[in-house]
Amino acid sequence: MRALLALVWIYAATPVAAQSIIVSDAPESVSLTVYRAQDRGDRPIDPNWPRGYALITETRTISIPAGESVIRFEGVAEGMFPESAIVTGLPQGVREKNRDARLLSPSGLVDAFLKREVTLLRTNRATGVTREQKAIITAGPQGGVILQTAEGYEALRCTGLPERMQFGGVPQNLSAKPTLSVITQSNEATTAKLTLTYMASGFDWQANYVAHAKPGDDKAIGKNKIDLFAWLTLANGGNQSFQNANMMAIAGEPNRERRPEQARPVGGGLSLACWPQQRTHQVPFNPGFIVDIPPPPAPPAPVAMAAYADENIVVTGQRMARAEMAAPVAVMVADQEDLGDLKLYRVPEPVTVNAKGQKQVAMIVKPGAAFDRIYTVRVDEYGRDDGARMPMSILFRGSNRKEKGLGLPMPSGPVMLFENSYYGPLLAGQSSLSDRAVGDDIEMVVGRSSDVRYAVTRMSETVEKQRFKVDITNARSEPVNVEVEIPFELRGKPKHIAKVDGIPTWKATIAANGEATLYYELELEKN
Amino acid sequence: MRAAWLLLAGGALAAPILAQDATSVAVPGGATAQGDVAVTIYQNGQSLIQDTRRLTMPAGRSKQEFPDVSAQIRAETVTLTGPGIGIVEQNFDYDLLTPAKLMEKAVGQNVTLIRTNPATGAEVRVPAKVLAANGGVVLQVGNTIEVLRDDGLPVRVIFDKVPPNLRARPTLSVTLEAKGGVTPTTLTYLTPGLGWNSDYVTLFDDAKQTIDVQGWVTLTNNTGTDYSNANVLLVAGNPNGGGGRRNYTTPWNPSTGTIDQPGTESSNRERLGDYYLYPLAERTTIANAQQKQVSFLDVKAAPARKAYEFNNGWLATNDAASASSVLKFSTSRSGGLGDQLPAGTMRVYMRDKRGDPQFIGESMIEATPMGSAMSIRTGDAFDVKVKTVVEERNRLSSSRWQTKMRYEFTNARNEPVTVDLGQEGLWGDVAIIAQSQEGKRVSADRVEWSVAVPANGKATLTATFDSRY
Numbered sequence: 001m002r003a004l005l006a007l008v009w010i011y012a013a014t015p016v017a018a019q020s021i022i023v024s025d026a027p028e029s030v031s032l033t034v035y036r037a038q039d040r041g042d043r044p045i046d047p048n049w050p051r052g053y054a055l056i057t058e059t060r061t062i063s064i065p066a067g068e069s070v071i072r073f074e075g076v077a078e079g080m081f082p083e084s085a086i087v088t089g090l091p092q093g094v095r096e097k098n099r100d101a102r103l104l105s106p107s108g109l110v111d112a113f114l115k116r117e118v119t120l121l122r123t124n125r126a127t128g129v130t131r132e133q134k135a136i137i138t139a140g141p142q143g144g145v146i147l148q149t150a151e152g153y154e155a156l157r158c159t160g161l162p163e164r165m166q167f168g169g170v171p172q173n174l175s176a177k178p179t180l181s182v183i184t185q186s187n188e189a190t191t192a193k194l195t196l197t198y199m200a201s202g203f204d205w206q207a208n209y210v211a212h213a214k215p216g217d218d219k220a221i222g223k224n225k226i227d228l229f230a231w232l233t234l235a236n237g238g239n240q241s242f243q244n245a246n247m248m249a250i251a252g253e254p255n256r257e258r259r260p261e262q263a264r265p266v267g268g269g270l271s272l273a274c275w276p277q278q279r280t281h282q283v284p285f286n287p288g289f290i291v292d293i294p295p296p297p298a299p300p301a302p303v304a305m306a307a308y309a310d311e312n313i314v315v316t317g318q319r320m321a322r323a324e325m326a327a328p329v330a331v332m333v334a335d336q337e338d339l340g341d342l343k344l345y346r347v348p349e350p351v352t353v354n355a356k357g358q359k360q361v362a363m364i365v366k367p368g369a370a371f372d373r374i375y376t377v378r379v380d381e382y383g384r385d386d387g388a389r390m391p392m393s394i395l396f397r398g399s400n401r402k403e404k405g406l407g408l409p410m411p412s413g414p415v416m417l418f419e420n421s422y423y424g425p426l427l428a429g430q431s432s433l434s435d436r437a438v439g440d441d442i443e444m445v446v447g448r449s450s451d452v453r454y455a456v457t458r459m460s461e462t463v464e465k466q467r468f469k470v471d472i473t474n475a476r477s478e479p480v481n482v483e484v485e486i487p488f489e490l491r492g493k494p495k496h497i498a499k500v501d502g503i504p505t506w507k508a509t510i511a512a513n514g515e516a517t518l519y520y521e522l523e524l525e526k527n
Numbered sequence: 528m529r530a531a532w533l534l535l536a537g538g539a540l541a542a543p544i545l546a547q548d549a550t551s552v553a554v555p556g557g558a559t560a561q562g563d564v565a566v567t568i569y570q571n572g573q574s575l576i577q578d579t580r581r582l583t584m585p586a587g588r589s590k591q592e593f594p595d596v597s598a599q600i601r602a603e604t605v606t607l608t609g610p611g612i613g614i615v616e617q618n619f620d621y622d623l624l625t626p627a628k629l630m631e632k633a634v635g636q637n638v639t640l641i642r643t644n645p646a647t648g649a650e651v652r653v654p655a656k657v658l659a660a661n662g663g664v665v666l667q668v669g670n671t672i673e674v675l676r677d678d679g680l681p682v683r684v685i686f687d688k689v690p691p692n693l694r695a696r697p698t699l700s701v702t703l704e705a706k707g708g709v710t711p712t713t714l715t716y717l718t719p720g721l722g723w724n725s726d727y728v729t730l731f732d733d734a735k736q737t738i739d740v741q742g743w744v745t746l747t748n749n750t751g752t753d754y755s756n757a758n759v760l761l762v763a764g765n766p767n768g769g770g771g772r773r774n775y776t777t778p779w780n781p782s783t784g785t786i787d788q789p790g791t792e793s794s795n796r797e798r799l800g801d802y803y804l805y806p807l808a809e810r811t812t813i814a815n816a817q818q819k820q821v822s823f824l825d826v827k828a829a830p831a832r833k834a835y836e837f838n839n840g841w842l843a844t845n846d847a848a849s850a851s852s853v854l855k856f857s858t859s860r861s862g863g864l865g866d867q868l869p870a871g872t873m874r875v876y877m878r879d880k881r882g883d884p885q886f887i888g889e890s891m892i893e894a895t896p897m898g899s900a901m902s903i904r905t906g907d908a909f910d911v912k913v914k915t916v917v918e919e920r921n922r923l924s925s926s927r928w929q930t931k932m933r934y935e936f937t938n939a940r941n942e943p944v945t946v947d948l949g950q951e952g953l954w955g956d957v958a959i960i961a962q963s964q965e966g967k968r969v970s971a972d973r974v975e976w977s978v979a980v981p982a983n984g985k986a987t988l989t990a991t992f993d994s995r996y
Contacts, residue, residue, distance in 0.1 A: 033885055055886045082818050083726045083745045084874060096811060097743070097820040114695055124648035139695040143625030152639065152685040155626030160681035161643060173753075173814060199874075199886065248879075253849065253907035254888035257872055260724045263747040263818040275630040275664050275675070275684075338940075340733060340833070340877045340887045341852040341908035409909060409939075437910045438939040439983070440847065489920065502844050502916040502933075525922070 019068045019183075021172075026075040027058035027196070031246040032353060033344075034205045034234055038256060042414060042432045047358060050204030050237040053079075053256075057197045064091070064186045071194075072181040077240045079201035080180065081259065087182050089194040094182045101178040103267030104170060110141040110270060112171035119166040120147060135165075144273040158274035178265055202238040205249045207231070207363060207413030209433065211444075212425060213371075213396075221509055222373040222481040224396065228406070230364035230413065232334050232345055236353050244350040247361075249334070251411035251435060252342035330362030336409060343409045369405035371398040375452040376445075378485040379470065387457040389473070391448040392482065394429065398442040410436040417446045451475040452482065452510070459519070465491050466522040474510040483507050484518065491521040560595040562711075564757040566721070566813065568746055570764060570870065574721035576754070578714045586707030588615060593699040597718035598751030605699060609712035613704040621697035624689060630664055632690040633657045640668070641683040720750035721813070723761050725871030726820065727892075729903075730884060731831060731854060733877065738831040738856055740864055742824030744805060745871075746813065754813040763869035763894055764802035783891045790858055790898025794866055803867060826864045831856040834902070835944055837913040841952040842930050842992060847914040847937065849907035850946050852888070859898045868895040875905045910939035911946060911980070918989070926995050929960070934988040938980040948976045948988065962990040 037051035045052075056077055064071075071087075082099035102108060120135040135147040145156035145165075157163050180198075212227040232249055236242070334345040347361050375392040396417070400406045412434045419428035429446025436442055452474050459467040474480050484506040490497065496518060497504045510516050562580035569575075582591060602619035622628070640653045659665040664675035676682050699714075723746035730739040744761055748754070797804040807821050835850040854875060857863030870893050876884040888905030895901060919931040938944050955971030966976040980986040 031883060035886070057883060083724075083743075083820065083872070085820075086728055086741075094822070095809070098814070099818040100814055101816040101818075102814065124643070126644070126646055126648035129648070138689060139624035139693075143623060143627070146624055146626060146629060146689065152687050153629070153689050154683055154685055155629065158626055159683045160676060160679065161683065197884065248885070250885065252909040254886065255890055255904055255906045257889055257891045260745075260872075261722060261747060261749075263816050264749055266751075266816045272626075274626045275660060337880045339879055339885050340731070341906065341910065342887055343909050344879055344885065346879075435849070435909055437912060437937070439937055439985075440912070440939075499918075501914070502918050 019070060020065050022062055022064065022069055022071045024060045024062050024071060024073050024194070027060050029059050029244070029246075030242050031057040031248070032203075032242050033057075033248040033250060034203045035250050035254060036206060036411075037204050038253070040204075040206075044414075045204045045206060045233065045235045045358070046237075047235055047356075048237060050202055050235040052204035053081075053199055053201050054203035055197065055199050056242075057195060060194045060196060061191060062194060063189070063191050064184070065189045066186055068183065068185050070181050070183050072175075072179055073196060074177075074179065075240070076180060076196070076198065077200035077202065077238050078177065079203075079238055080178075081199045081201070082178075082180055082262075083259070084197075084199040085180055086197040087194060088197075089192055090182070090184045090186075091190060091192060092185050092187070094184055096183050097180065098183070099178060099180050099263065100173065100175060101263055101265035102174050103178070103265055104174040104176050105267035106270035107141040108174050108267035109167050109171070110137060110145055110165075111267075112174060113137050113167055114140060118147075118168070120149065121164050121166060123162045125162065137165075141270050145270070155274055157272050174267070200238070203234070203236055205232060205234040207251075207411040207433075208233050208360075209364075209413055209415040211396075211415055211417045213417060213419045213428065214368075215420065216373065216478070221479045224371045224373050225368045225405075226371050226396065226398070226417075227367040228364060228369050229330070229362070229366075230410075231360040232347075232363035233358060233360050234353065235358045236355060239355045241355045241357075242353040245353055247347040247351050247353060247359075249345045249363075250339065250342050251345065251409065253435075254342060330365050332361060333365055334361055334363040336363075343411065364408065364410065366406055366408070369398055371396040371442075372481065375449060375480055375482045376485070377454050377483075378487060379454075379456050379468075380485075380487050385456045385458040385468065387455050387471075389453045389455045389471075391450050392452045392454055392472075393445050394447050394449050395483075396431075396442075396444045396446060400436050400438055400440045400442055406442070407438055409438060410442070412436075415444055415446075417444070452480055454482075454484065462524075464524055466524060468520055468522065470506070470518045470520075472508070472510055472516045474512065474514050476512065478512050479514070480510050481507070482510055482516075486520060489523045491523045494518075494520055559753065559755045560593070561755050564754050565760065566754050566757045567760045567762060568721050568723045569762045570723060572719050572722055573717050574719075576714075576716055576718060579711055580714065581709055582609075582712050583709050584703075584705040584707055586705065588702065588704050590700055590702045591712075593701065593714055594696070595752065596699050596714070596716065597720065598697065599718050599720045600697070600699065601717045601719070602699060604715075604717040605701075606715045607701050607703070607712055608715070609705075609710050611706040612710065612712060615702040615704060618700045618702075619697065620692055620694060620700065622693055623697070624693035624695055627660075628693055629686060629689060630657065630660045630684075632693065633686060634660055638687075639685040640666075641685065643681045643683075645680060718750055721746065721748055723747070725823070725869045727824075727868070727871060727873040729854075729873055729875045731833075731875055731877050731887070732828075733833065735828070736830060736832050737828040738826075738854070739828065740824060740826045741822060742866075742868070742871075743820040744807075744823050744869070745818060745820045747818045748813045748815055751815055753815050756810045756812055758810055759807040759813065761805040761807070761869075762799060762802050763805060763867075783893045785890060785892045785901050785903055786895055786899050787855070787902050788900040790867075790896040790900075792860055792896070792898030794860075794897050796867070803869065805869070824864070824866055824868075826866075829856060829864050830862055835908060835911050835946040836902075836904070836949070837946055838949045838951065839913075839915050839934075842917060842932055842950075842994075843915065844917045845915045847912040847935070849909065850911045850913055851904050852906050852908045852911075854903045854905055855901065856903075857898070857900055858895055863898070865897070867897040868892060870894045873903055875903065911944055912937050913946065913948065928994050928996060930992045930994065932990050932992065934978070934990075936978055936980045936986040936988070938982065938984055938986075941982050943982050943984075944980050946978050946980060948978055950974050950976075950990070953992070953994075957992050957994040960991050960993050963988055966990070 033055040035052050087094050114137050117136050120133045121130050123130045135149045138148045139146040208231040210229045214225040216224050334347050337344050345363055374395045376395045377392050415431045417429040418425040431444035431446045455471045457469045459469050486504045490504050497506050506518050561578055565577040567575040634657050637656050640655050642651045656667040658667050666675055726743045726745050728741040832855050834853045834855050836853050837850040873892050874889040875887050877887050879885050890903045914935040916933040918933045921929045951973045953972050966974045968974045978986050978988050
């Protein structure tokens with residue numbers, strides 16, 4: 001990080017109104033707090049333009065002369081929301097903040113030099129001799145440029161000759177990028193350490209969980225230990241890198257609002273229209289507008305999880321060597337703290353966040369969390385009551401509590417579940433978590449079992465009741481726990497059925513290679 | 528800025544000089560034909576520009592052009608006033624000068640062609656007459672008829688003049704009768720493309736239960752024109768006919784729901800009818816494509832408190848969902864921000880463990896009178912959740928049902944919280960026949976309970992509703 005500041009120019013049109021322009025071209029230190037995209041759900045981060053945002057806090061040291069000065073900030077993230085910028089540390093505060101978006105560009109130059117003198121250069125293709133000529137821009141940049149020379153009026157580049165314009169300088173109100181500046185006043189020349197805080201789009205993060213299920217305990221049915229590991233995956237879709245940044249991520253749902261209309265950048269290429277300069281047969285009778293076909297979107301970059309899965313596939317090649325693989329060993333783990341009703345994850349060491357880059361830091365390392373393996377189904381589909389044998393869902397249920405091996409805030413994110421096999425750990429299921437607070441239940445449906453199946457059969461029906469049968473078959477060589485949810489009002493009080501959160505639920509253990517059957521009756525509404 | 532200062536210094540438009548540049552080139556960007564400009568910006572996309580220029584006019588009838596007016600000027604709203612001035616007519620010409628237009632208007636006229644020999648570079652001047660410009664340009668050169676550049680060789684076309692009614696920019700011109708001499712004339716017009724909003728920076732201190740609020744007016748200029756050294760006046764409100772007597776809340780005119788109780792206090796800010804005025808303290812230049820922010824409010828340590836709210840729309844079983852985090856404060860003179868707040872966006876920050884401010888959420892607020900009780904929803908609480916369970920549903924008759932609801936509150940924070948639970952969808956005819964704690968029927972449709980949830984604990988509320996369905 002360098003603290004480079006340059007006093008670019010001071011102009012003193014009149015003694016009373018000297019205004020110095022100070023350019024601060026890079027921050028000395030930067031903090032980056034990344035917020036997740038809202039409503040992204042289970043979809044991965046878009047690496048080309050991440051839809052979350054970040055709060056960026058920079059410190060910059062500048063020399064301020066006495067009097068009024070304009071401080072221009074360069075090297076900020078291009079997704080900056082200028083209305084969110086806060087500048088503190090100036091001796092007499094900020095009089096006004098400006099974000100200027102008149103861009104230094106071919107059309108911007110013509111616009112700025114309209115009715116002013118430029119130099120027109122024409123190079124003779126045969127001799128290579130360049131002829132200079134003074135010209136005044138009479139019209140432009142919309143629809144072409146008309147120049148007035150000593151000979152008369154002509155249109156720029158409608159002649160077929162190599163022509164270009166030279167401008168006397170850079171108009172001071174044009175800038176290479178939309179630029180934030182503040183106007184401040186100081187009684188004396190001084191050095192100030194400024195803090196610039198702003199929000200910017202083009203960032204995102206999410207938690208990516210890697211869960212390793214350990215073999216179950218023979219004595220307790222369906223009890224599993226899971227090594228839970230989570231990456232904090234952060235993406236910067238902008239063109240600005242952040243060197244040695246304090247990096248943080250916020251979990252939770254801060255409210256965001258639609259932004260009001262913004263000042264639109266002006267400038268761009270110079271589109272020169274002429275009277276027809278082609279040969280006659282090329283002249284389109286109605287030229288119309290030519291719309292550039294946008295380039296096809298770049299193929300999505302592979303997400304980090306895919307790379308991770310690849311590594312595991314490599315592991316399978318040396319299957320004998322690694323029958324069991326532990327979760328990744330993390331040397332640096334993000335610290336978690338509370339921020340009001342949000343959760344803040346702080347990367348303990350400064351890191352560099354590259355432009356158009358994705359970064360992963362460990363955020364959760366919890367080996368040996370206790371989970372129950374349960375086979376579940378919710379029998380609420382009328383079309384499936386014909387006795388068809390359907391696979392049941394595999395559910396891992398835990399609780400986010402210390403005594404269960406967890407007890408920490410768990411931000412939402414996808415979960416990859418690995419189980420050990422003869423060939424090393426293999427991907428055994430995928431799921432996703434929503435934000436889980438301490439004390440919340442954690443349920444991950446990781447797949448469906450072809451070994452544990454259920455069938456619903458409608459046995460009889462009268463105007464008052466429907467009688468159903470649920471058969472469960474277990475083809476596994478170990479007993480399994482099953483839960484069947486029946487989200488209807490039941491007749492009577494069947495003794496094997498208890499209400500869980502208002503939903504009648506049958507909980508049972510099916511013996512190894514065994515079967516079980518439940519009968520129940522639904523109450524029908526009399527009209 | 529600079530150009531404006533120059534005007535103040537006596538109107539001498541010296542070309543500014545780059546101090547670092549030895550060759551001293553003239554760089555544009557400053558000179559403007561505008562005079563003493565006053566810009567009044569409303570919040571409905573209209574702005575009023577008043578521009579007083581000192582014009583030197585001949586006695587009698589003359590045509591005066593007014594460059595540097597808004598590129599989006601609503602020409603029909605232009606008014607020109609000044610001592611001894613009578614208006615004959617006003618014209619707004621937007622036929623722009625382009626190469627194609629120049630050629631079209633040159634039909635029937637003589638131009639000069641300069642042909643360049645590609646092998647030698649030698650130039651030959653030929654007079655020609657433009658006969659037509661339909662797709663290609665048909666010329667008469669001597670006694671021959673040909674099409675311009677049909678051979679693809681370089682030809683310069685030199686025009687003697689440009690047509691008088693074609694301009695580089697849309698131009699306002701006024702034909703008037705004057706007594707002559709230097710006359711101060713005031714040009715007044717409306718233009719779209721300027722707008723303003725407010726942005727509030729709110730720093731919440733959870734330990735002290737206070738907020739520091741800074742208010743900034745944020746104005747944007749998309750008119751295509753700079754307004755130099757202008758007096759700027761912002762009008763908080765939307766003078767746009769209103770909605771008659773009925774006042775709908777519509778998607779394009781929404782209520783932000785941030786005012787709990789509208790205030791009845793008045794501040795000593797200037798007013799225009801029912802609208803508040805925010806004059807900027809100093810003259811400023813509003814450049815095109817610029818967003819400008821100027822501070823108008825700075826309050827330290829106003830009392831504020833955090834609260835939790837949860838709304839349940841209908842009697843249904845739902846998984847645990849986060850309660851909203853809400854910040855409550857007042858705009859009252861005593862114990863509040865002590866000002867009315869123009870509509871805008873309030874961003875709330877909180878200090879992390881290292882003391883650095885972090886963003887915790889934002890909310891739109893509508894124009895809020897002084898003395899109002901406000902609640903700003905900043906986001907969803909990670910640790911405070913509500914689960915709703917339909918525990919029992921009993922049918923008493925074909926048009927009478929009893930629904931027993933259980934609301935489970937969980938709090939993973941290490942401090943007790945109170946959640947304001949609102950149950951909606953009661954339609955006026957739903958009765959509450961049992962409840963584990965007394966609620967408040969705030970309207971026919973809605974009942975509210977304040978439920979205390981212990982630190983790292985749970986709380987349960989049950990209520991039985993008697994309804995027709």
